[in-house]
Amino acid sequence: MAAIEAPEFDLLDHRMFAEREPWDVFAWLQEHAPVYRHPEPDGDGFWCVTTYDDVLHVLKQATLFSSQVGGSARIGAVEPDVLEARRNFMETDPPLHSEWRRPFARDFTPKSIARYTDQLRGIVDGVLDEAFEKQDICWVHDVAALIPIRVLGTLLGLPESQWDRFIELGDRMIIDSDPEIAKYVVGSPEAEAYKYLPFGSEAAAELCAMGRETIDRRRAEPEDDVLSILATMEIGGCPLGDRDLDNNFALFVVAGNETTRQSMALGLLALLRDERAMAEFSAPGGVTPQSVDELVRIASPVWHFRRTATADTELHGVEIKEGERVVVWFAAANRDPSAFPDPHRLDFTRKKDEHLAFGRGGPHYCIGTHLARLEIQVLYEQLFPRLKSIEQTGPERRLVSNFTNGLKEFPVRITAR
Template sequence: MAHLTGAPEINLVDPDSYERDGIPHAQLTWLREHAPVFRHEGDPERGWPAFWAVTRHADIVHVSRHPELFSSFTRLALFDELPDEELALNQLMMLNQDPPDHTRRRGIVNRGFTPRAIEALTGHIRDICRRLVAEVAERGPEADFVRDLAAPLPLQVICELLGAPVEDRDKIFEWSNTMIGGDDPDFRKGAGVDPETVAEEGRKAAMAIYAYANELAARRRAEPRDDIVTKLLQPGPDGEVLDGDEFELFVLLLMVAGNETTRNAASGGMRALLEHPGQWERLKADPGLVRTTADEIVRWVTPVNLFRRTATRDTELGGERIREGDKVVVFYASANRDERVFDDPFTFDVGRDPNPHLGFGGGGPHYCLGVHLARLELRVLFETLLDTMPNMELTGNVRRLRSYFINGVKEMPVRVAPRA
């Protein structure tokens, strides 16, 4: 299909192009129009089979809401292929489960992520944002938005959630980068380009998080506190509790997912506001728009570009015949520019409402557990920036993460001018 007249060359998993140009919107736009469920070539050298690339909003929602047809468990939810001997442990992670196991686990974890529980963190998050901004202002006027603001915010919030010391944030940051940034030489710690060496670095980081979580669980079992860790380790009203490897794997997921997504939404959102100064001025004139701004940032940036599912039986999607065992990959960044759903999808609009974006997933059992937390962090961060340094400006090149999975920014130099 990629060779039809007028078709661009299709390669949706080239990390170099993501680092250089960002999300390949030209390819995705063509696919939505001409081949919304597209048989994408694999890569034998990396052990990737051919896969179905799903690019329309409606089809991604369908895949997301039918785990009985499109499984996260069979071959996991991440794009890369793992050897069979590594599947079993990873299948214990909530991200890689299907109902009913996923339903049980999510029911337990939800105790700490209800809207009320998250809203109770507002004061803590506001204090963190004000402290970070004050530190930037004191060092200013030059800063790096990622290093100084976007990265430490979710790390400190995670430390707050876990009741972990704030001084642990640097190692959490390094572990997360190593696991997510394996395709990026800046995060390989000298591992070079050998895929097996890079994979081994990722495994070491995962085991370090696992050991950290194990120690944390032991401390909370001995000395319970009023925090999310204690809530998860003690039986709830239904008697259910996270046991065995479940708690450690949840902490691993929280450290990576809760860190990377908010960091890159904040960085990409600030970049969008600075590159669309009319929208930044609009937000300054009406700070109440910060609530819709948070969702527009998630739509525009789409911090997580894709996830994988595996067909459990023969089915049809977008007019294509999907066979049992086929690899099916949903592209959220494409759904969030779907002309069938959004008016002027390539316009960044801080007042966009309604905004049925899929930046938190396409619904169904894997809809983002941390949606309320992510919105709160973004809202409070931008409220704080509007209040304290509304005259920020870009001063240099923005360096992107070399990744087709995370739509990330590594460096974003800015000049800060605190409000007089």
């Protein structure tokens, strides 16, 4: 039998993701090695799971494929004391995870999120006013980056006087592998000094101190916002310590910011590359929960999350041993042709809630799903009636990151009607 020619790839190479979206690599893996042992220079390698069915299987078996044992946000092995110091509730397994998530969940239901709609429209309109004024803008910096963080400020209940600083610190925490964005790139000696802080970020101390001011006020006088829940909740019958407060405050800031920003950025890029889809989406009545969901599938701002096997098991006929790392590639699964025929095409007739961009299937299913969808929906609902034309005016530049699928520059010209 002839050997199968594998494309050359290294999914640990952040720069590759800056140069291109490696759909050819994922297509090859899905066809020839759906559960693939990826080598790594300083370890024994990790499993890459790329098909829709397999990713869903891993997400559903949340205790067999644990988020708690080795963490969920890094492919590489994390030192145990660092993991403990930085653990947020996303890096816990059921039943502990359920105890954490339950109090927040009620604040993120569609009904609960709907109460922010008017404020959201105000935020989006303000951002668009300035963008239309400028005309030549960077869609990432001038539009997509501004909305999610302002929404988070509202949702968390931070005072507006702190927002500018909040936005700057939130941004600095996010992409730690891109030297143009991070102050200290992950793995550098400088970054090492901050490894015990939330997300290992130099910006975390100031950001969390800002959160703590509001948390202290909410503890004395709870209001109807997410930080009041964090301030007053108990785990195992005990109020939260400082570390838990900081780590989980930082989780909301990081999880709700860059992901939504990139759905807005990559979504527009996909629309501008496909005249038919843009015409359908921008037509009256074209922006619907279903079409927005398809935009999120195509965008898929999260490349992967990681799990650790807690027992020997088998996946797609491949033996996985207890303790081995299993990396689920969400964006690849969302372009798996066996789940999404003609997967690189925007097709607004696809069924809603099928894709895995929000980690559907398991207990960690994104708590901000409804909020993110509403933000994207409101952005386009407010944009299209004002828009005469929109065109890309220069090449987009991609993030240096194998974790966040996204853009850092996206020049466009927008003209008002």
